[in-house]
Amino acid sequence: MEYKTLLVELGPDTGCADRVRLAAGLARHSGASVTGVTATGMRLEPLRGAGDDAGRYAELARRQLLAQGAAASAEFHRVMQEAAPEVSCTHRLIEEDPGWALAREGRLADLIVLARLPGLESLPVLVAQTPEYVMLEAGRPVLLVPPGVRSLACGHVAVAWDGGREAARAVADAMPLLRRAARVSVISAPAADGGTPQPQAAPAALCEHLASHGIAAAVHAVPGGQRPGPLLLAAVRELQADLLVAGGYGHARLRELVTGGTTRTLMRQSDIPVLMSH
Structure with a gap:
């Protein structure tokens, strides 16, 4: 068995491009395809009765998030082309919470490639962070990649x-x-x-x-x-x-x-x- 479908988390962290390169190299070795996922966060919708200004603000914020997603897509395809031009790749922009989006999309992937969490907090956090939620909910293996690691x-x-x-x-x-x-x-x-x-x-x-x-x-x-x-x-x-x-x-x-x-x-x-x- 080989990994034939890889899902990689795309985000604003400094290790994102290196994480994509790692996924590309793994896909090249196993003949896999790579899907990059950008999650914008929760859907931005104005509260009912909040007025026209709230609606305009929500729409403006949504457009900014979509523009960021388009930039993430362009960067993902650039890195994939540079690292493994022969590997099939696609990008998905999902207007949902990152943990939920990656867990849902990852259920049909052989391996989910995620950013490693930063160092331990000084205080306990009672809400699962994105990698924790994905690991618990996707039902698929996750690969946590530290910043600066470009290959597996x-x-x-x-x-x-x-x-x-x-x-x-x-x-x-x-x-x-x-x-x-x-x-x-x-x-x-x-x-x-x-x-x-x-x-x-x-x-x-x-x-x-x-x-x-x-x-x-x-x-x-x-x-x-x-x-x-x-x-x-x-x-x-x-x-x-x-x-x-x-x-x-x-x-x-x-x-x-x-x-x-x-x-x-x-x-x-x-x-x-x-x-x-x-």
Whole structure:
């Protein structure tokens, strides 16, 4: 299996062009098509009875958003032509909230390429950010790309493994990239809920499963006693991995946000691309 349809988030962030280049390179390797999505935000409509001025303001704001979308489309096609002229690409402008638009459009994509969230906030946020919402609602794997990353190197892929359902889903969704890897390390991670991984889901068992697919993998154990997120990030840096594959956990949402959460830490602090599935 290869990724044949890629969806990439377009936005005003400084990493957007590099993210498109990464998607273009991945599409060129797998013979895929790329769809760029620009979401303008919620539809701007005047309140009933607000008067003519409110209507004119809403229409002016809408036209400005559409003009920004047209500029995003032109830039998307320019970068795609420069990076991979042979790859089929299309642009969609959607007048909806970015998370909702990307989740809806992404349900018919093999992989959704998103901007990595900025660093952790000092205070907990009780509303899911765009990548979190898309991961939880799209039903498809997401690839979170840090700023400045222009290509997806798969020389060394690390897998965060705790034996959970989400981790298993992520491994299955990452198979096209795991097969490309020259080296795969299975990081023996603490369970996301703080419990003990099931014996049948031991890292060695995952290595055996990967071997049945022709993928050689080795276990890399990490010490306990610390929060899983920082432990995983430290292991990835030690291994000098190019890509991290991890399950995205969305249960106990309030608890995760208040305590930071492994998923949230990886989404905001990883220096390398992270493929996540929920």
